[in-house]
Amino acid sequence: AIDGRALWNDIIETARFGGTPKGGVRRLTLTGEDRQVRDWFVATTTALGCSVHHDSMGNQFARLPGTDDSLPPITIGSHLDTQPTGGKFDGIIGVLGGIAVLRALRESGHSTRHPIEIINWTNEEGSRFAPAMLSSGVFAGVFTEAEAMAKTDRDGVRFGDALDAIGYRGEEMCGQHPTSAYFELHIEQGPILEAEDKTIGIVTGVQGMRWYEATITGRDSHAGTTPMPMRADALLVAAQIIIAVNEVALAHAPDGLGTVGLVENRPNSRNVVPGEVFLTLEFRHPDDTVLDAMEADFRTRLEALCADAPVTVDWARTWDSPAVHFDPACVEAVRQAAESFGYPAREIVSGAGHDAAYMAKITPTAMIFVPCAGGLSHNEEESATEADIAAGANVLLRAVLATDAR
């Protein structure tokens, strides 16, 4: 069984890398803090008897040999990068839960038939470099490595340069790596498990999500001398877009979600009518056809508001991650593992994207959720209990062993 205390200690230890005064973590991908936690991953898994390497996208792999080492590994993973104001658990428990599995195997003396590999995926959050799940996406063939390398953050730094800067570009070409299954443990990041007093979410899939970028171009002008009818106020139109995104989501209640997360206002001076705004928006829904309808609804609203506005709006969909359905056998392994421990459990669809969504394209995949307080995530106050996380890691361990035995 999992040593829940050791797992919790790992969580507290890694939270130092980028730890914030409010108890959260700011560890954007491919920064110095990310390098620190990667170094920790190498040291920790090496000490547990793993061989460790990273691929050309910086994805890290810690491998414990199997008794039949020619079999493709059963993989367990998630990510160690965080949001700018992130928590200690999102992504992290999926990697550290995998390390807890290694520790349990080692302590019990049990050898698996398959090699077991723990993976730390680069840039899952999509906060510094869009889109999310970039490197599991390259691994799964959804993006080319060349397009990933050319992505830039909002300061214009290229992904490839940031990867080189922290010294984590590896020799193995990303994706040239066989797998026989993939499991990912994660906090739910939503309110359902807690509200229903469930310890385990048996994740059956991931909802669809689409990201967009928009640039609104008006004209900088003086706030004190430009009559209202002569203005081309890009921020005013941005405000109308923010409200339209919200309206589209509400029009597709209860499952439709719409968010404007990032806004850059230019020149951003108190007495200048803003001449340019860059913003991002996203829509999510478990049903891709409803996502189509939401996008069409937004387009109609945007066209209506642009018809009257003295600005131009350039917008484009920059990411489309359709709804994902996990492998029935892997989902069943999670269900039976939860049952075997007697943990209260329910099926659930993930609202957040996960590396598992891309891994599901190339290998049998499933996920395990545990509750987090108030469903709060992407927040420094994100919180989950030692007991729930240990329960999730126990389910992870048993699902992996069941898959190894199949």
Added chain:
Amino acid sequence: AIDGRALWNDIIETARFGGTPKGGVRRLTLTGEDRQVRDWFVATTTALGCSVHHDSMGNQFARLPGTDDSLPPITIGSHLDTQPTGGKFDGIIGVLGGIAVLRALRESGHSTRHPIEIINWTNEEGSRFAPAMLSSGVFAGVFTEAEAMAKTDRDGVRFGDALDAIGYRGEEMCGQHPTSAYFELHIEQGPILEAEDKTIGIVTGVQGMRWYEATITGRDSHAGTTPMPMRADALLVAAQIIIAVNEVALAHAPDGLGTVGLVENRPNSRNVVPGEVFLTLEFRHPDDTVLDAMEADFRTRLEALCADAPVTVDWARTWDSPAVHFDPACVEAVRQAAESFGYPAREIVSGAGHDAAYMAKITPTAMIFVPCAGGLSHNEEESATEADIAAGANVLLRAVLATDAR
């Protein structure tokens, strides 16, 4: 008479300090670029026979002695700082027009009775440090030097530290400086003179303006997992505020103006429901009682939208610059100077704030406007003609001479 070509050359020369690829100027106050143009001011006015010094707020004074040097100087000034995406003319022609007056006096061999002083005021724009006209405000006793020194920019740098960093904190205590009159030449920054084919605006005063800051506090949360009814989206409320500010201005048409110029969204990540937004807003109107009504109207709208919103909004008025009426004798000197040259002229109220608004509190003051293309200002494409600027400087010269002769 003014040497319009030399004045134009000075404009082109100073536009190098912080010049942008689009032909504008980015010379935020108390930056390296500001230091460069200040050094140029010292060198240029010294070469014209002035003694030059700066006071404790960094305001620069270039003095040409009078035949009765015990008289308080007639002062001419404006500012050499710009907006982040500013032009070559806003503020600048007021200082360089003063230098053109010095040059004309020198070349004609005419000696004035009063000393003549050209002033470059620190932080007129209010873009880096709010509010605008900060140092003429200290000079006029509207702000204390201590409160000005403690102002911080959006990166938290204190005004006093920035002033020390460029080496322009002087010995003379700001405001300990007698004056017998103040004249300021400026581009109109609005569309009226151009539309009516006038060369000179006889500025009778400045409209009222009020600045506010607001912080909207919601809760960071995951864009993919937080149901719409559970969100505390600070950016959505910011959008409603932006629209409300616009509505307040339109409700007080045609003279009411309302602008949100600066927005900071946090954490500003694509897949995080924003938990905090800081924004600035301002209202302007020539009539202070209408400004009162606009503020009350905004307060009512804000309260209504806050009543339904799961966020808190802290807001405060941070600056109040009531409507200003210039000195009748100085205004008359401007009118007669324009008439004596036969320039088409009209009276006008300034929409923008100017150092003259504060100088009017302590000394007889007037301003001269010249047209700018399309009324565009606070924009890199701001443009004005050599002929109009020379005309404005001629009016300045003659108004100063008339005042000297009184």
